[in-house]
Amino acid sequence: MNRWVKIFISGLFAVFCASGVFAKSLSIQIIQNNPGQEKVWATSYLFEQNITDYFFDAGDIVSSSPIWISDTEEKNLGALKASLRENLQGGMDTLIRVELFYNTSDSSNPEGLLLENIKKVQWKAYAVSTGIQLFEGSAVPEKPRENTNNEIGLSQFAGLVAYQINNQMRY
16 A cells, blocks of 8 residues: 555545544433422423434533432422532543423413423533532523424524533633
């Protein structure tokens, strides 16, 4: 084989191997802020799946913590500390907690996969090794139209949230 072809192939192999060194390792935790509810809703699972898929597809190492149903600030803080400990043991770098605020008072189907059920989404990212908050953000869905008030509209909004989180992770 030609010497230059060998060098080129070796270079490609080195670039391919080195690309894994720069992958982020992060854990996603969804917090369901839905007063009076004791079960995890399908919308929360959908958000978790879409955000996890977004980062996985971007080449990151991703895990997820169990979805937490928000109750009191004291319990939320306890859940954060437990999640940070678990992720430290798992070797993750960043914990991203995404809190879904529900508003189902005027909903046609409160438990359904409808964009109208989400009031807003807030997120906070933490360095797992120190517990220090790295950044935070929020997003409010557009007023749902007939063709977006469904699972597809929710998935698109979750993708937008993941995109905004990813942009903030360039710290």
